[in-house]
Amino acid sequence: TQLLEQSPQFLSIQEGENLTVYCNSSSVFSSLQWYRQEPGEGPVLLVTVVTGGEVKKLKRLTFQFGDARKDSSLHITAAQPGDTGLYLCAPQKGYGQNFVFGPGTRLSVLP
Amino acid sequence: DADVTQTPRNRITKTGKRIMLECSQTKGHDRMYWYRQDPGLGLQLIYYSFDVKDINKGEISDGYSVSRQAQAKFSLSLESAIPNQTALYFCATSESSGRAVEELFFGEGSRLTVL
Numbered sequence: 001t002q003l004l005e006q007s008p009q010f011l012s013i014q015e016g017e018n019l020t021v022y023c024n025s026s027s028v029f030s031s032l033q034w035y036r037q038e039p040g041e042g043p044v045l046l047v048t049v050v051t052g053g054e055v056k057k058l059k060r061l062t063f064q065f066g067d068a069r070k071d072s073s074l075h076i077t078a079a080q081p082g083d084t085g086l087y088l089c090a091p092q093k094g095y096g097q098n099f100v101f102g103p104g105t106r107l108s109v110l111p
Numbered sequence: 112d113a114d115v116t117q118t119p120r121n122r123i124t125k126t127g128k129r130i131m132l133e134c135s136q137t138k139g140h141d142r143m144y145w146y147r148q149d150p151g152l153g154l155q156l157i158y159y160s161f162d163v164k165d166i167n168k169g170e171i172s173d174g175y176s177v178s179r180q181a182q183a184k185f186s187l188s189l190e191s192a193i194p195n196q197t198a199l200y201f202c203a204t205s206e207s208s209g210r211a212v213e214e215l216f217f218g219e220g221s222r223l224t225v226l
Contacts, residue, residue, distance in 0.1 A: 042217025101154035
């Protein structure tokens with residue numbers, strides 16, 4: 001079982017601040033997904049990245065897949081209270097294989 | 112109504128009792144999954160099914176069993192519940208569209224407490 005780490009584990013910031021969270025592993029992945037989970041709900045897919053070095057933007061969220069496809073980052077610009085939640089990375093080791101979920105970063109954006 | 116529905120949403124039971132968590136979906140997806148979520152551990156895969164006649168063990172299947180009664184229904188059973196099975200359980204679905212990467216659609220979760 002690959003070791004999958006997310007950092008920081010917890011993050012509390014003020015509305016308007018920028019932040020970056022990370023997903024790291026020693027394994028190479030064929031793809032990686034980011035999900036956001038709000039309290040009392042199941043995770044919801046934000047993005048899928050498949051190419052090393054790939055950058056995808058979703059409004060104020062910027063996702064990057066590492067060149068070596070071992071890590072990923074999520075950057076949020078001008079965070080809003082609606083961004084509050086648990087951010088989970090879920091890499092896939094190979095085509096058709098199940099996703100493995102990281103422990104998550106719990107983000108709290110205070111108004 | 113939710114596309115992926117889990118029942119019950121909350122359950123408190125005692126050690127040794129048999130518990131069933133049910134999942135039904137209206138998305139028409141062929142693949143269904145059961146995950147367990149514990150604080151600080153992310154989501155761990157218990158069992159998954161790619162169609163009605165296909166059942167596969169995940170990372171942490173010991174102490175659990177599943178039944179795929181129909182394409183739309185996938186139930187998780189704890190034959191004799193123990194306190195360390197206290198957790199939040201999620202059902203998820205995905206579509207085998209032939210694309211390399213699938214999206215998982217989750218239910219709202221079933222919180223189980225075993226005393």
